[in-house]
Amino acid sequence: MSNPAYVVAKENDNRSIWRFIFNELKPKGKWLTPFNIISIPIILLGLALIVIRFWKGIGSITNLTQEIPWGLWIGFDVVTGVAFAGGAYVLTFMVYILNLKKYHSIVRITVLNGFLAYVFYAGALLLDLGRPWNVVNPIIGNNFGTSSVLFLVAWHFMLYMIAELIEFSPTIAEWLGARRARKILSGMTIGAVIFGITLSTLHQSGLGALYLMAKDKIHPLWYSEFIPVLFLVSSIFAGLSMVIFEGSISHKVFFSKISEKNHKAQKGILTGLSKICAGAMFAYFFLQLLVFIHGKHWDLLNSPMGYWFLVEMFGFVLLPMLLFVYSYRKSNILMVRVAAILTMLGIIINRLNVTVIGFRWDAPVHYFPSWMEIVVTLAVIFTEIWIFRWIINRMPVLNDPPSWAKED
Amino acid sequence: MIINLNIKTMSLDRRNFIKTIGFAGLTLAVGKGFGSPNPNEDDTEFHAMLFDSTICIGCRSCENACAKAHDFPEPDDELKAGVIRKTNETRRGVINKYDTSKGELFVRNQCMHCNEPACAAACLTQAMYKTREGPVIWREDKCMGCRYCMVSCPFDVPKFEYHSANPKIQKCDMCYDRIIKGEIPACAEACGDALIFGTRRELLAEAHKRIAENPKDYNGKIYGEDVAGGTGLLYLASADFDELGFNTKLQNSSYPELSKGFLFSVPSIFVLLPPLLLGIREATKNNLPKEEENE
Known part of the structure; x- marks a missing residue:
C-alpha cells in the first residue's frame, strides 16, 4: 500500500487502521x-x-539456593526497577496535582x-x-x-499498569x-493519576514491607521496621x-523530535528536578540517620558490612545530594547528570543490600548471580529499550x- | 468476635478489592491468629509433636518412615557430629548428631508448624496454609512458585525444586492426610518414644511434667513453647539449645506480627490519600491562569 493512499483512507475507513498499524x-x-549490534x-x-529455564527449571540457569530463594531477578529487575519507575507517579503528582505546568512537556515520556x-x-x-501458570x-x-x-x-502492579496505560492512552489515540x-x-487522566499515585505510595513501600518478616536474615544495618518508609522516600529521588x-x-x-520551545525549557526542568531530588534525599538521609541511631548498631559500623553501609550513606546519598544542591544553585547541567547517575547507583546498591x-x-x-541471570536481565532491559524506541x-x-x- | 471473615467463601469482584485490602488489615488486628479458623464453631485443637532428645538414640527410623510415606529415596548418608544435615527437596525431616557438654545428642529438624506461620501469612494464594488441625500444608493447585514463603520462614523450612519444570515446594506436612484419617504421622509412628504426637496442649503439659519430675535431665526450657509465637514442634533437651543447632535468637512474638502495621495502614491510605490529592489539585489550580484541562 502506497503512502498517500493510507493517509487519505486513515481518516474515514476503519479497516485501513490495521493497514496503518501494519505499516508502522x-x-x-x-x-x-x-x-x-550489541x-x-x-x-x-x-x-x-x-x-x-522453562525446560529444565530455574536452578538450571540461576545460582539460587534453598537459603537464598530471591536473587538478581527479584532484587534488581523487580525491586530496583520499580524504584526507578517511580518517576511516573512523582511527575504526575507534580503536574496534575500541584499544577506545576513547567514539567508538562516531560510527562508523556516519563509515563511511557x-x-x-x-x-x-x-x-x-x-x-x-516456579509455577507461572498459577499467576x-x-x-x-x-x-x-x-x-x-x-x-x-x-x-497493585496489575492495577497500576492499567492506570499508567490510561494515562498514556491519549498519545496512542493521537497516533x-x-x-x-x-x-x-x-x-480519564485525572482519575488514573490519583488512583496511580495512591497505588504507587502503597506498593513502593510494599516492596520494602515484603522483607519485614525476614527480620533475622537481613543485616541489621539494613533491616528496620522503617524499610517501607525508606523505600517510599527513596523511590521519589x-x-x-x-x-x-x-x-x-x-x-x-x-533530538529532531523535540520542539524548539521544549529544548529551551529543558534546562529549567533539570534544575527544578535536581532541587526536588536534593530535598527528598535530605529527608531520606535524615530518616536513615534516625533509623540508625534508633537501632543502636554503633558496634556494627566497624566491620566490612559497616564500612559498606557508610559508603552507601555518604558516597551515594549525601554526596549526590550535595551535588544536586550545587547544580541547581549554579545551574550546572553536567553536575545534575553526574548527581543523577550517582543517585541511581546508590539506589541499586541500597536495594541490592536489602535484597x-x-x-x-x-x-x-x-x-552471586550466574552470568546467565545477568544476560537474561540485560535482555529484558534491551527489549524494553527497543519497544521504547x-x-x-x-x-x-x-x-x-x-x-x-x-483544538479539542 | 466482630469480624470473622471466612475468606475462602467470600466472593469478590474488582470493586470489592479495596474492601479486601481493608479486611487484610482488620483481620490482622482483630483476628485471633493467622489462618486459625473460627474457634466458636469447632473445638478442634492444634496437633503437635514433642521431640525429647534425652530419649532419641539416632536410629533414624523416623527418616526412613518419612521417605517411605512420601516416596522419597531412603537416606544413606552417615551421621557425624559437626556435620549438619539439612532438609531438602527429597528429605522433609532429618536427625543430626551433636557433641555437647552433656555428651552425644541427637536432634530432629523439620517444619516447626508454627501457631502463626510466617510462610502462610506470606503466601499470596494461601497455598501455604495453617489447617485447623495444626499442620501447615502446601497446596499444589494454588502455589505460583514465588518462594516468598522461603524468604519469610525464620526456620528456612520450605524447599523448592529448582531443577524441575513443574517445581513443588517440599516441606513436612505432619502427614496431614494421615491425621485427618485419625492416624498419626509416619515418623512419630515409627519412633514411638522420642518423637510423640498429640494435641499441642497435652504435649506441652507432658513436657512441663517431664521437666518437673526430672529437673536434672533437662535444661529447663521447651523450645517451641514461645519461639516465633509458639510452634507445633516442641523440643526437650539436656544440653542448652544453642549447642544443638537451634536458633535461640529468634523472637518470641509471631512473625506475621512484623508486617501487621504496614498492612493495617493500607486501608487508611486508600481512603485518605485520593481526597487529599483532589483537594491539593483544586487548591493549586486557582493560582494559575486557566490552561487546557486534563492535559
Missing part, C-alpha cells in the same frame, strides 16, 4: 546501529536461556517509561515464578491471600488519529534521577501532538 510495525531508519545477540541469547518498566520488570517476575490465582481468588504483603504488591477515543481517554538520566539520553538520541547482599550476609555460601519514533511522545488534538 516495520522498522524505520538504519539497522546496523551500535546499539542494535543488543540483538544479547536478546537472542537471553531468549535461548529463557527456553532452558514508567509503564514499560512495570510491564517488563514486573513481567520479568514471571521468569522467576492469576490471587486475582481470581484461588485464594485471596489477604494477609500477604505480596498479595497487595501483585494487585491512530482516533479523535473521539482521545477525548474520552483524556477525560530514584524515579526523578531516572527521569533526568533518561531525559538526557532521549534529548540527544531523539541480595545483606540478605543472609552471614551464610557460609554467598549468592519503537513507540517514540511513531507516537507523539516527545514531539508535539497533532494540531487537531490541541
Whole structure:
C-alpha cells in the first residue's frame, strides 16, 4: 500500500487502521546501529536461556539456593526497577496535582517509561515464578491471600499498569488519529493519576514491607521496621534521577523530535528536578540517620558490612545530594547528570543490600548471580529499550501532538 | 468476635478489592491468629509433636518412615557430629548428631508448624496454609512458585525444586492426610518414644511434667513453647539449645506480627490519600491562569 493512499483512507475507513498499524510495525531508519549490534545477540541469547529455564527449571540457569530463594531477578529487575519507575507517579503528582505546568512537556515520556518498566520488570517476575501458570490465582481468588504483603504488591502492579496505560492512552489515540477515543481517554487522566499515585505510595513501600518478616536474615544495618518508609522516600529521588538520566539520553538520541520551545525549557526542568531530588534525599538521609541511631548498631559500623553501609550513606546519598544542591544553585547541567547517575547507583546498591547482599550476609555460601541471570536481565532491559524506541519514533511522545488534538 | 471473615467463601469482584485490602488489615488486628479458623464453631485443637532428645538414640527410623510415606529415596548418608544435615527437596525431616557438654545428642529438624506461620501469612494464594488441625500444608493447585514463603520462614523450612519444570515446594506436612484419617504421622509412628504426637496442649503439659519430675535431665526450657509465637514442634533437651543447632535468637512474638502495621495502614491510605490529592489539585489550580484541562 502506497503512502498517500493510507493517509487519505486513515481518516474515514476503519479497516485501513490495521493497514496503518501494519505499516508502522516495520522498522524505520538504519539497522546496523551500535546499539542494535550489541543488543540483538544479547536478546537472542537471553531468549535461548529463557527456553532452558522453562525446560529444565530455574536452578538450571540461576545460582539460587534453598537459603537464598530471591536473587538478581527479584532484587534488581523487580525491586530496583520499580524504584526507578517511580518517576511516573512523582511527575504526575507534580503536574496534575500541584499544577506545576513547567514539567508538562516531560510527562508523556516519563509515563511511557514508567509503564514499560512495570510491564517488563514486573513481567520479568514471571521468569522467576516456579509455577507461572498459577499467576492469576490471587486475582481470581484461588485464594485471596489477604494477609500477604505480596498479595497487595501483585494487585497493585496489575492495577497500576492499567492506570499508567490510561494515562498514556491519549498519545496512542493521537497516533491512530482516533479523535473521539482521545477525548474520552483524556477525560480519564485525572482519575488514573490519583488512583496511580495512591497505588504507587502503597506498593513502593510494599516492596520494602515484603522483607519485614525476614527480620533475622537481613543485616541489621539494613533491616528496620522503617524499610517501607525508606523505600517510599527513596523511590521519589530514584524515579526523578531516572527521569533526568533518561531525559538526557532521549534529548540527544531523539533530538529532531523535540520542539524548539521544549529544548529551551529543558534546562529549567533539570534544575527544578535536581532541587526536588536534593530535598527528598535530605529527608531520606535524615530518616536513615534516625533509623540508625534508633537501632543502636554503633558496634556494627566497624566491620566490612559497616564500612559498606557508610559508603552507601555518604558516597551515594549525601554526596549526590550535595551535588544536586550545587547544580541547581549554579545551574550546572553536567553536575545534575553526574548527581543523577550517582543517585541511581546508590539506589541499586541500597536495594541490592536489602535484597541480595545483606540478605543472609552471614551464610557460609554467598549468592552471586550466574552470568546467565545477568544476560537474561540485560535482555529484558534491551527489549524494553527497543519497544521504547519503537513507540517514540511513531507516537507523539516527545514531539508535539497533532494540531487537531490541541483544538479539542 | 466482630469480624470473622471466612475468606475462602467470600466472593469478590474488582470493586470489592479495596474492601479486601481493608479486611487484610482488620483481620490482622482483630483476628485471633493467622489462618486459625473460627474457634466458636469447632473445638478442634492444634496437633503437635514433642521431640525429647534425652530419649532419641539416632536410629533414624523416623527418616526412613518419612521417605517411605512420601516416596522419597531412603537416606544413606552417615551421621557425624559437626556435620549438619539439612532438609531438602527429597528429605522433609532429618536427625543430626551433636557433641555437647552433656555428651552425644541427637536432634530432629523439620517444619516447626508454627501457631502463626510466617510462610502462610506470606503466601499470596494461601497455598501455604495453617489447617485447623495444626499442620501447615502446601497446596499444589494454588502455589505460583514465588518462594516468598522461603524468604519469610525464620526456620528456612520450605524447599523448592529448582531443577524441575513443574517445581513443588517440599516441606513436612505432619502427614496431614494421615491425621485427618485419625492416624498419626509416619515418623512419630515409627519412633514411638522420642518423637510423640498429640494435641499441642497435652504435649506441652507432658513436657512441663517431664521437666518437673526430672529437673536434672533437662535444661529447663521447651523450645517451641514461645519461639516465633509458639510452634507445633516442641523440643526437650539436656544440653542448652544453642549447642544443638537451634536458633535461640529468634523472637518470641509471631512473625506475621512484623508486617501487621504496614498492612493495617493500607486501608487508611486508600481512603485518605485520593481526597487529599483532589483537594491539593483544586487548591493549586486557582493560582494559575486557566490552561487546557486534563492535559
